[in-house]
Amino acid sequence: MLAFEVKLGTRGYLSLRNTDNGVRDLDYDIIVAGGGPAGMTAAIYSGRAGWKTVLFDPMGGGGQAGTTDMVYNYPGFPDGVSGPELMELMANQARAFGVKIEYEEVQKVVHSDADAGFKVDVGHEVHGARAVIYASGTLPRKLGVPGEEKYLAKGISFCATCDGALFRDKVVAVVGGGDSALTEAVFLTKFAKEVLLIHRRDEFRAGLATVKRVETNPKIKMLLSSVVESVRGEEVLTGVSVRDLKTGETRDLDVQGLFLYVGWSPNVEPVRHLVETDEYGYVITNEDMSTKTPGLFVAGDVRRKPLRQITTAVGDGATAAWSAEKYLLERG
Numbered sequence: 454m455l456a457f458e459v460k461l462g463t464r465g466y467l468s469l470r471n472t473d474n475g476v477r478d479l480d481y482d483i484i485v486a487g488g489g490p491a492g493m494t495a496a497i498y499s500g501r502a503g504w505k506t507v508l509f510d511p512m513g514g515g516g517q518a519g520t521t522d523m524v525y526n527y528p529g530f531p532d533g534v535s536g537p538e539l540m541e542l543m544a545n546q547a548r549a550f551g552v553k554i555e556y557e558e559v560q561k562v563v564h565s566d567a568d569a570g571f572k573v574d575v576g577h578e579v580h581g582a583r584a585v586i587y588a589s590g591t592l593p594r595k596l597g598v599p600g601e602e603k604y605l606a607k608g609i610s611f612c613a614t615c616d617g618a619l620f621r622d623k624v625v626a627v628v629g630g631g632d633s634a635l636t637e638a639v640f641l642t643k644f645a646k647e648v649l650l651i652h653r654r655d656e657f658r659a660g661l662a663t664v665k666r667v668e669t670n671p672k673i674k675m676l677l678s679s680v681v682e683s684v685r686g687e688e689v690l691t692g693v694s695v696r697d698l699k700t701g702e703t704r705d706l707d708v709q710g711l712f713l714y715v716g717w718s719p720n721v722e723p724v725r726h727l728v729e730t731d732e733y734g735y736v737i738t739n740e741d742m743s744t745k746t747p748g749l750f751v752a753g754d755v756r757r758k759p760l761r762q763i764t765t766a767v768g769d770g771a772t773a774a775w776s777a778e779k780y781l782l783e784r785g
């Protein structure tokens with residue numbers, strides 16, 4: 454069993470020491486939760502400014518950007534940049550500025566009191582922080598149709614970059630009508646012999662250039678004004694039932710892969726009690742990324758904002774780190 458000794462740290466904040474295995478210091482100036490572009494940027498700025506910083510991410514970082522095959526709209530890369538490569542560059546930059554990156558999932562952030570700062574629980578140990586930057590991004594939404602739970606990871610995927618190659622010469626379906634759905638549908642044509650693009654409306658909510666790439670791709674077949682009603686299979690997924698919303702007709706289609714891009718839910722549970730959220734669950738922050746809890750800053754897709762992109766996540770991360778530094782300096 455873990456035991457902790459609580460001491461007053463050198464800068465007047467709580468120091469938690471695991472007394473079971475001796476002297477390990479679990480204190481940080483800044484703890485960053487989440488290693489997508491927002492968290493990585495916050496860590497780069499915090500580390501570079503000399504704050505003792507750790508970044509926790511159960512995947513070790515990368516975020517959604519790290520699962521994107523190619524990014525064509527990040528400044529400085531006119532021919533595009535691979536998402537995993539971009540995120541690896543950010544992680545290396547953070548490490549070069551002294552940031553520790555650890556494979557941990559933040560379970561709960563507790564604001565102990567105004568002077569002590571925060572306790573950040575990662576499940577098997579608790580860390581102390583004077584300020585926390587929370588940048589956990591969003592989780593993909595499911596369809597909520599019969600059969601879906603059974604075939605998650607057995608044909609149903611949220612990541613074409615991760616799983617697309619498993620469907621070489623097979624028929625796959627992509628559900629959604631935004632930029633992510635369309636971009637990934639095009640990506641999947643590298644492997645699949647046919648990609649069915651199923652969208653509930655009769656027009657897309659994506660950039661014109663992306664729509665054009667879809668419309669001109671001979672491997673993509675569009676099923677507009679259509680919804681998936683159920684999925685079926687045996688050991689793995691073998692098909693979907695699709696209803697045409699205009700005619701009411703339902704068709705059974707044979708597909709071996711189903712990629713879902715129907716929206717995202719903010720991942721706020723560890724800080725829910727410390728922040729305000731909007732009607733969709735996104736964290737409401739001030740312009741400087743501060744929240745109603747002093748010392749807790751929230752950055753990236755998890756917060757309420759008009760545009761969720763790598764560029765805006767990077768901007769949020771920089772602002773959050775700047776604000777955290779200001780907060781720490783003001784407190785002495």
Ligand SMILES: Cc1cc2nc3c(=O)[nH]c(=O)nc-3n(C[C@H](O)[C@H](O)[C@H](O)COP(=O)(O)OP(=O)(O)OC[C@H]3O[C@@H](n4cnc5c(N)ncnc54)[C@H](O)[C@@H]3O)c2cc1C
Pocket residue numbers: 486487488489490491492509510511512514515516517518519520521523524525526527557558559560588589590591633636637720723752753754755761762763764766
């Ligand atoms: C398929 C797809 C294609 C995209 N293409 C583009 C594009 O071309 N250009 C563009 O600009 N944007 C693109 N985006 C959007 C872009 O990826 C996101 O806006 C951006 O990654 C958001 O960054 P973030 O750091 O806020 O969150 P994320 O990238 O989602 O990162 C959040 C991180 O937090 C971690 N995490 C979650 N919970 C916890 C926890 N409790 N404790 C610790 N860590 C936690 C996660 O593991 C994850 O690594 C795309 C997104 C998708 C899904």
